[in-house]
Amino acid sequence: MANAARQWGRRALDFVDAVERLNAPGVVRLFESEIKACGFHAYIMAGLPAPGTALADLTLANGWPDEWFELYTRENFSALDPVPRYGASTVQPFEWSEARYDKDDDPAAHRVMTRATEFQLRDGYCIPLHYDEGGAVISLATEHLYLDPVSKSALQLIGVYAHNRIRSLAKPRRGKRDPLTAREREVLRWVAGGKTSWEISMILKISERTVKFHLVEASRKLNAVNRTSAVAKALAWGLIKL
Amino acid sequence: MANAARQWGRRALDFVDAVERLNAPGVVRLFESEIKACGFHAYIMAGLPAPGTALADLTLANGWPDEWFELYTRENFSALDPVPRYGASTVQPFEWSEARYDKDDDPAAHRVMTRATEFQLRDGYCIPLHYDEGGAVISLATEHLYLDPVSKSALQLIGVYAHNRIRSLAKPRRGKRDPLTAREREVLRWVAGGKTSWEISMILKISERTVKFHLVEASRKLNAVNRTSAVAKALAWGLIKL
DNA sequence: CCGGCTACTGTCCGAAAGGACAGGGCGGTG
DNA sequence: CACCGCCCTGTCCTTTCGGACAGTAGCCGG
Structure with missing residues (x-):
């Protein structure tokens, strides 16, 4: 346990080191290899779109199945998906299953979660981030989720640094967040x-x-x-x- | 820079690793030594009392000057203090000075901030947390605040895990939060x-x-x-x- | 067994909200 | 210049809110 912890800690720290010296595609590649090593086969790193704004404009890195991303944006799932909604209201990483919704009150949310399973997105881990411009999430998908506390925090560290780095490199953020005057x-x-x-x-x-x-x-x-x-x-x- | 990042990352990960094996007083002690190392000389870790509930019942760890805590609860400052109020409405950590209030609209808020300086609580950093039972904050006080982004992330990680651990150990939470039926x-x-x-x-x-x-x-x-x-x-x- | 709390119900009426029209001015940009 | 986005203003009419009045019923603990 303590051993595994050390290993995860090391990985995370190496990642933090490396990320400062990489360009955006490099960070994405390294990030992808890290999360694959943790058993995640798909991910997305994106800002939370307010109603009426497009998810695609806020996506920093997209590792979702193409069909799913296409379906998600076309059907405007970001307004329904309970995972980003919960992510907007918390600072702590959480498992998808923790993003509760009422199946009866909110059948749309349930539909999104059900459709996701068609793309092997059954369960996952979500790391919310919050900047002045608004919230963002890193959502990681897997078939079977098990994470001990140390790998969770290591993942969080990796996610935070990856996101920060990509965000600062992709400086001139297009995509308006705020539909209100x-x-x-x-x-x-x-x-x-x-x-x-x-x-x-x-x-x-x-x-x-x-x-x-x-x-x-x-x-x-x-x-x-x-x-x-x-x-x-x-x-x-x-x-x-x- | 990358070096500092690595050092902070290590601190945070060591903390997370250690915290899982400590009991509540141990976590508190370790937490205190970490934040002292960051230049904070006082802190509190407490749930946000809804109007009409007592702060003392929601306090997980209290590192404030005794007189200040006594004054704070006696005068019901938690209803006036702009820091927890802002913390309740945001998910991202912020510096006390960012918890804005209008000196004219809200003289009570200004009075709380002024009284705080009498106890060497001039500036600080606040990490809001949100649970199903309600919000909580970790508020850290210092004389002169300077934190780079890396130490902010590390502090957040440390705070979240310390709070989670203490909270889960102090399981049977007394103190009613919720005045609403x-x-x-x-x-x-x-x-x-x-x-x-x-x-x-x-x-x-x-x-x-x-x-x-x-x-x-x-x-x-x-x-x-x-x-x-x-x-x-x-x-x-x-x-x-x- | 009574007091206190919660949940629940009613009527009346003025105040506020909200929908459906129909406009004008001002600054920036293709 | 024409267009667009933002800010601003008006009237009329219906719906909804919110305040004040006055209750009933069930549960629980001292």
Whole structure:
């Protein structure tokens, strides 16, 4: 156990060393060989797309089966998949099976997980990351998951460094994360604080009608049916903060 | 740089390795020595108390000056302190100074930060954690904060594993977190999803009036002025999840 | 057995939200 | 210049919320 731990620790540290000297494709190749050694046969490294943004634009490295990625983006699974959704709300790595959802409340989530098994993506490990621009996940797929605590932390270390390195190399990030305008976020923050449209109009020195307009726009972009769900979605996606 | 990275990586991995074999006081001691080495002279590791619950019941490890902790709980600073408040709403570690508040809107928050300096708690680093039972933070205090990205990652790794270990050892957690009843949470989740009172009454097979009643109760407990702010606060405090 | 807590239900009414129209101004870019 | 994105404004009307009133029923522990 302690022996295995040393070995994993060593691997992780070698990885951290090497990664600083590699270019993006090199990091990806090394990363792939490391996770293969841990028994993972597919992976993705991508930002969390807010509603209305494309996953492809936020993908730093794609090691998923092509058909699955194609299906995933085409059917907009990123809005339904419980794994990235849970990843957005935690800093700790977790196993896919820990990303709970209610089969009855949320049949769409269950459908995504079921379809994934068709591509041999039965179980996996997900490492969430959080930057100022928003969240990201590294999701690793395997047929049979078993990880002891030390390999988990080693994987986390590897993942964090790989992602950081690729991210800093791929500097000019295209792909807009934030579908909301500054004004829309401003209004949403006040709404989240319990202010009425009229109060917000006084605070921002604009008409009540305009406050409602921004809310309608924000709700449309977030696929929210009313101001409450707009606030909930904006909070969940990290588009606004209390 | 690569050298420093390697050193921090080693520290973190050694910590993870060791922590699995230690009991709670041992983990605390090791954790304390690690953070001292990073220049932090005080810390706390505690759950985020929802309004109306006691901080002391949620504290896993307390390395704050006694007088400060006493003052903090007596004056109920946890409801005012911007650091845990921000920690509740974010998943990424942050420096205390990033936990913004408006000096005019929120003089109480400013007072807490000012009082803290009397106890040599001028600046610090805060690692938020999120569990099913609610949020938690590890808050580390120092006189002069400087952390490079590598030590930040290492600290995060150390913090997460220390907290997890202590938490799992101190299994039977006393201290109620959740001022909300199951029914209130259930209603809040549906409201967050954008459902109207009438729709929720159909879903839960209760009268519309009862739905409103639960919302009023939840809003009262959360000090929310309407359903939107109730949802926002419940989400921010981790009392409900999308 | 009573007090306290939770869950539940009702009516009435003013205030707020939200949907459906229909616009104008301003700055940047192809 | 024409187009686009963002910001801004208006009216009318229906639906929903939220506050105030006043209750019932079941469970649990002192």
